[in-house]
Amino acid sequence: MALVRLRNAKGSNASEIEKKIKRGHALRQGSSWRGSRGVVALLLVAVCAGAVATWLYVSSLDDDITETLVSHWESVSPQPRVYSFLCSEDYQNYKRYPGCTPQECGRAVTDAVVTREEAQVLRRLAERGLALAGSEGGASILDLHSGALSMGKQFVNIYRYFGDQLRDVFTQEDFDLYRDVRGRIQAAIAETFGLDPTLMYLTKPTFFSRINSTEARTQHDEYWHAHIDKETYGSFDYTSLLYLSDYGSDFTGGRFIFMDKNANRTVEPRAGRISFFTSGSENLHRVEKVAWGTRYAITVSFTCDPAQGISDPALP
Numbered sequence: 001m002a003l004v005r006l007r008n009a010k011g012s013n014a015s016e017i018e019k020k021i022k023r024g025h026a027l028r029q030g031s032s033w034r035g036s037r038g039v040v041a042l043l044l045v046a047v048c049a050g051a052v053a054t055w056l057y058v059s060s061l062d063d064d065i066t067e068t069l070v071s072h073w074e075s076v077s078p079q080p081r082v083y084s085f086l087c088s089e090d091y092q093n094y095k096r097y098p099g100c101t102p103q104e105c106g107r108a109v110t111d112a113v114v115t116r117e118e119a120q121v122l123r124r125l126a127e128r129g130l131a132l133a134g135s136e137g138g139a140s141i142l143d144l145h146s147g148a149l150s151m152g153k154q155f156v157n158i159y160r161y162f163g164d165q166l167r168d169v170f171t172q173e174d175f176d177l178y179r180d181v182r183g184r185i186q187a188a189i190a191e192t193f194g195l196d197p198t199l200m201y202l203t204k205p206t207f208f209s210r211i212n213s214t215e216a217r218t219q220h221d222e223y224w225h226a227h228i229d230k231e232t233y234g235s236f237d238y239t240s241l242l243y244l245s246d247y248g249s250d251f252t253g254g255r256f257i258f259m260d261k262n263a264n265r266t267v268e269p270r271a272g273r274i275s276f277f278t279s280g281s282e283n284l285h286r287v288e289k290v291a292w293g294t295r296y297a298i299t300v301s302f303t304c305d306p307a308q309g310i311s312d313p314a315l316p
Helices: 002-061 116-130 163-168 172-193
Strands: 065-070 081-085 105-110 139-142 148-152 154-157 201-211 238-243 251-253 256-259 264-267 274-278 285-287 290-293 295-303
Touching: 065 081, 105 172, 116 139, 116 148, 116 172, 116 201, 116 238, 116 295, 172 201, 172 238, 172 274, 172 295
Parallel strands: 065 264
Antiparallel strands: 081 105, 105 274, 139 148, 139 201, 148 154, 201 295, 238 274, 238 295, 251 290, 256 264, 256 285
16 A cells, blocks of 8 residues: 555656656747747837937938928929019129010929930930039039039130030930020920020030039039029029939938928929929028938029020030
8 A cells, every 4th residue: 555655656647757847848939938038129219219219310411391382292293383482682783685585483393294204305305414424423414515523623615625425425315405405495485484585595504414422522522502693693583403313212311492481391302393483582492411322313493694594405
């Protein structure tokens, strides 16, 4: 009997040991899962914190922006989106030209004048031309009228510097499209502001621009400063920008910002989009710094002073 009780005791002890081993395994598994959950939770916190930090950083780049006039995803067609207001006194300091000098000022945006396909052709023109040289900093220009091209920290005249080689870079069709688009922009501005287009003259500087996030090397690279076109270039009466690339996919940053007294208002670039406005202090503006990618555009400017007019460029 004693032997039986001893065996039963041993069996009982073995059973208890097995239970303890199982409980130990369960506890270790539970502890491991709780540890894994802790790691996952920490990772989620880190990701969320990183997202918040990124959002705060991006917001801080232009935290004074309060309103988007036109987003890159919408199409403004067939009629332009027009914002009218009183003109500044800037134009009183210059000779007035009836039928052209601004009487009622404002700004407008349209996607109905230049097609995205035409914008792509003009972008390729700009890419080929700017590939000849380019700035060491973040902003490069190509002016087909004067021939000015960014090269390092200086400018060269492409017509003198490259001569006949340009026929391997540009075609007559390129220049024909450029001239045709310029004429359509002129007509759109005239219709919007009630002008006689024959009294408007293309003026300098009118140029292609390429902007990226490269650090500025000279003052020409610092494109982001606020300015008034009529003060910077006295000949300007109407300024337009034709965008050749898309905000959000080709680049970020680089939005056009009107700095009004009560708010800052932005235009998000879209290939084929034209933004145009009267050039006085009623349209104080700047360009947001490009964060990544490359932004292509053409600045096309008009004057009412025939003495300040320039001709369309011609392929040499």
